[in-house]
Amino acid sequence: MVPSPVPSLHTDKYQINMMYAHWKNGTHRRRRAFDLYFRQLPFGNGYAVFAGLERAVHYLENLRFTEEDIEYLAGQPENYDPDFLKMLRSFRFTGDLYAIPEGTLVFPNEPLLRLEGTIMELQLVETALLNFVGYQSLVATKAARIRHVAPKDVLMEFGTRRAQETDAAVWGARATYIAGFDATSNVRAGQLFGIPTRGTHSHSWVQDFDSELEAFRAFVRSFPDQAILLVDTYDTLKSGLPHAIQVGLELKREGKRLAGVRLDSGDLAYLSKRARQMLDEAGLTDTLIVASSDLDETTILNLKSQGARIDSWGIGTKLITAYDQPALGAVYKMVARYEQGRWLPTLKISSNPEKVTTPGRKTVYRIVDRKTGKARGDLITRVDTVIDESRPLILFHPVHTFRKKKVTHFRAINLLVPIFRDGKRVYELPSLEEIRNYHREQLSLFWEEYLRLLNPEEYPVDLSRDLWEEKQNLLNKIYASIREENGG
Ligand SMILES: Nc1ncnc2c1ncn2[C@@H]1O[C@H](COP(=O)(O)OP(=O)(O)OP(=O)(O)O)[C@@H](O)[C@H]1O
Ligand SMILES: O=P(O)(O)OC[C@H]1O[C@H](OP(=O)(O)OP(=O)(O)O)[C@H](O)[C@@H]1O
Numbered sequence: 001m002v003p004s005p006v007p008s009l010h011t012d013k014y015q016i017n018m019m020y021a022h023w024k025n026g027t028h029r030r031r032r033a034f035d036l037y038f039r040q041l042p043f044g045n046g047y048a049v050f051a052g053l054e055r056a057v058h059y060l061e062n063l064r065f066t067e068e069d070i071e072y073l074a075g076q077p078e079n080y081d082p083d084f085l086k087m088l089r090s091f092r093f094t095g096d097l098y099a100i101p102e103g104t105l106v107f108p109n110e111p112l113l114r115l116e117g118t119i120m121e122l123q124l125v126e127t128a129l130l131n132f133v134g135y136q137s138l139v140a141t142k143a144a145r146i147r148h149v150a151p152k153d154v155l156m157e158f159g160t161r162r163a164q165e166t167d168a169a170v171w172g173a174r175a176t177y178i179a180g181f182d183a184t185s186n187v188r189a190g191q192l193f194g195i196p197t198r199g200t201h202s203h204s205w206v207q208d209f210d211s212e213l214e215a216f217r218a219f220v221r222s223f224p225d226q227a228i229l230l231v232d233t234y235d236t237l238k239s240g241l242p243h244a245i246q247v248g249l250e251l252k253r254e255g256k257r258l259a260g261v262r263l264d265s266g267d268l269a270y271l272s273k274r275a276r277q278m279l280d281e282a283g284l285t286d287t288l289i290v291a292s293s294d295l296d297e298t299t300i301l302n303l304k305s306q307g308a309r310i311d312s313w314g315i316g317t318k319l320i321t322a323y324d325q326p327a328l329g330a331v332y333k334m335v336a337r338y339e340q341g342r343w344l345p346t347l348k349i350s351s352n353p354e355k356v357t358t359p360g361r362k363t364v365y366r367i368v369d370r371k372t373g374k375a376r377g378d379l380i381t382r383v384d385t386v387i388d389e390s391r392p393l394i395l396f397h398p399v400h401t402f403r404k405k406k407v408t409h410f411r412a413i414n415l416l417v418p419i420f421r422d423g424k425r426v427y428e429l430p431s432l433e434e435i436r437n438y439h440r441e442q443l444s445l446f447w448e449e450y451l452r453l454l455n456p457e458e459y460p461v462d463l464s465r466d467l468w469e470e471k472q473n474l475l476n477k478i479y480a481s482i483r484e485e486n487g488g
């Protein structure tokens, strides 16, 4: 099922104004190239998980200005020329898109998307693309951190009620599934994407009955074998668990099973250990223990270190809102201009050398050691660079250039694949299951040193020598011309 299209006006006003000014100047058809990337890893993690491509594809494919959009723009104080608005009626995305597949582990400064097209269309789409990729990659990365601390447990995404509105809830749920979550509570996300949906019940279910026992009996009657009973409405150890056990034993006598109990407050380590003991002593050894309540990777890791006996985790607020880092800070920068039949690299200078953009149309190779099957580093090259796998490759750090290494017996995997050519989609979107499996394979390419949660090793992302030199030359040229203009 394809979600409803993203409106073309889901953009910043300045994009429309630049489109208009280009149109007025007759420069709107200039061909340009942009890279979308981020500069810093979120949550102190050693990698990010790329997500957001599927939405970007639907968006670009369906990009249209409706009559209502045009009417709205006509009423704006900018007084757009009616001919410009007329032109928008037939507006379509006509450019090329290259992208890294969803689920890939990605690193700072690598182009995640490269777009080539008219300046007018490439300005328009900037905002929405940053919006999709930034948020979905952030949530996928947060989910990957949680999966890392609970590799074998059942992980359920419970965030919708705390999410930043509807789209964040459903696309966020999808991002968590890519990164290894097992299910979501959001039924619409299940319908749209085929993610398994799960649910227990709330405190109000228990409050709605005269007694907790009656509430539990009524619930399991509707879901024999599947019910998970929330045991903390009154008193977890003295009321909730004894009642759940009583109901569990009644089910057992009928040849059925109490699927689980959910702990939602108190000391989750202590309570889960006691719950396991009480359930086991009653013979309910296959009744699982689910926990929820403000969880994230740090709490889960702590609970595990305390010996918590929790089989399944329901995680909401801190996951869906990327609580400890609410934005990825992705950027979209012009990297090349097509002039007189050739692409000219362009860059944006910053006082911070790490923020100077890398000019030109580029791609990213993942260099994988053939013996160990592990990634040695990523290499950003010019788009037309072909890496000869039969010859040794020298990788060097783009800022600390003395940090070098020689790699032999490797595979060089080009991460950027064509998605659109001349506005036509040339890429078949993989299924969500394929993306999720691919993500798991991606993780196996990396040594644990890059994957650990705390102070991970920095994974090398290097520039090819010619690209590095091109950047230095362009920088020197720009500074020389600034000096000249300022009288040396
Ligand atoms: N043993 C534990 N070690 C570390 N953190 C824990 C442990 N048990 C629970 N927590 C976490 O401590 C926090 C407790 O939250 P809070 O103080 O709101 O209390 P609560 O028990 O959830 O009560 P209520 O839901 O009634 O407000 C939650 O984030 C929970 O995940
Ligand atoms: O804590 P989070 O990670 O955000 O997970 C979702 C929370 O949402 C529910 O609580 P809520 O108080 O909203 O409703 P309830 O009555 O069902 O407990 C649930 O019980 C979890 O505690």
Ligand SMILES: O=C(O)c1cccnc1
Binding pocket: 158, 159, 185, 198, 199, 200, 201, 292, 314, 316
């Ligand atoms: O199914 C649940 O237990 C659930 C779903 C969403 C939020 N809190 C709990």
